[in-house]
Amino acid sequence: METLNPVQRRIHQAALRLFAEKGANQVNISDLAQEAGVARGTIYNNLQSIDDLFHRVAGQLASEMHERVVKSFGDNADPALRLANGMRFFIRRAFEEPHWGAFINRFAMSDDSLRGMWFGPPMADLVSGVASGRYSIRGEQLPSAISMIAGTVLGSMFLVLEGHRTWRDAGSDAAELTLRALGVEAEEARRLASGELPPLPTLD
Template sequence: MAAIRLFAEKGAAQLNVSDLAQEAGVARGTIYNNVENIDQLFQQVASQLSKEMHQRVNDSFAGLEDPAARLATGIRLFIRRAHEEPHWGAFLSRFALSDASLREMVYSQATADVLKGLSTGRYRFPQSHLASAISLIASATLGAMLLVREGIKTWRDAGSETAELVLCALGITVDEARRLASADLPPLPALD
């Protein structure tokens, strides 16, 4: 948790071993014994966060087959977690689009659900627009997380509004998008 907070506040290039040791309450030697360098630590943190969130979101989808409902739920879970864990949200906001591990976390499940929605006719846009659609989803979600972090919107409002707007952009009717974006949100299961 200390590394996430420090990376979010200072960035990868500005963080040093002394900062990390002080935040973690350990000696610098302990850090040197366990971390080859700050860049390696950043990659470990990003990779671990990506795997963990991907698994937790997948676990929350139990019994949820509709790709539009899955997408709305996923968007809202990311936004809620940014509210509940501000350092996680700040880390993701700062690095999600610039780090491959974090991009994978944001893009992978959304891509699968969008492709399924396209193949079943649930979404109405040309498949040639897929990369732009995924970018729209990721950018809108990260933007909503910022609104929550800055206190401009509650996580509930930002999550529902963002999910609704994204679904409409993909071709879901306004009424259905609103219904899906305001459905009860399942818990984000902890990892075993």
């Protein structure tokens, strides 16, 4: 993951908020400088273009969330628990950091970096679950299963961002229904989806 200095981090955070609110093509240098609380020259010195900044922010978000979720698993190798917790982490973070959630929700299916979130560790755990017999889907159904997981997470994040569900209820329902669709027994799926969710580790 790209290492940012404090000024770059400030610019990225400001860009995240603006992109989430306005869209990828509606942000200019003046907006960014004002939101970040820095001079326009500082913005010019730290980015090539607004378009490049958007892709860097998206890539940073994707890699950072992957690393934190994977770090949370520790030595736990159960693909079903890893999937349930991973889904819930995304949904909880959308509640805790609404601009982060809005950015992911708005661009996750249109930006290559964000689309790639679903084909990293989630796909590896899905493959592991199929290979071990934890899931009952067929191998050729893996791409459809990943699409189902992505759609379920994004839809649940939207419910939370709009205030229709709590992150706990939305997250547990999303994880439980997904595990059941993959072939986990109903009682176990509910247990895995409703257990205590640990803190999301930092990368410090």
